[in-house]
């Protein structure tokens with residue numbers, strides 16, 4: 001993880017309609033879908049760093065949802081820590097990818113969706129809300145059929161979303177497919193270095209820290 005500078009280049013919106021920031025960064029600030037950065041305004045304007053999860057990757061930076069509780073403007077300089085986390089590990093070539101977000105906007109899965117299309121994968125999306133997607137992406141609503149069809153499953157979930165996966169019968173179809181499923185767990189982060197325990201949670205086998213063990217986990221590792 002490196003410490004670099006970023007520039008707020010523009011205020012924009014995500015495809016799902018959230019307020020977003022277009023950031024210009026040093027090369028490699030984010031190198032894979034599923035990685036995040038921690039950022040604060042240079043000069044001490046923000047007491048804490050905020051987690052930035054890209055909704056689009058660009059050659060000179062990324063676009064992410066505008067963090068809650070801050071007002072950053074074009075021209076602001078950010079102090080960036082990243083990339084943080086291991087990112088997703090999808091098949092290198094093709095395959096049948098099922099992507100979903102639980103408790104988070106589906107925007108968070110768009111970098112992975114575009115990676116899949118770039119790798120000539122068949123991509124299906126389980127969407128909680130309608131949104132504009134590339135025409136080659138199939139939108140599905142029956143999780144059990146889609147999970148049987150897929151050979152790679154990638155989820156993005158909040159902590160509440162994780163509890164939903166564990167308890168909501170609508171998601172029980174995922175459990176038999178846990179071996180091919182990864183989950184990006186977006187939990188509150190503070191230090192990002194495994195020091196403060198702000199992101200610690202009970203995994204299936206032992207206590208884990210999202211920042212250093214994730215943020216992307218095998219699904220079987222986080223479902224209790």
Ligand code: FES
Nearest residue numbers: 190192194197211
């Ligand atoms: S954010 Fe501090 S241990 Fe993970």
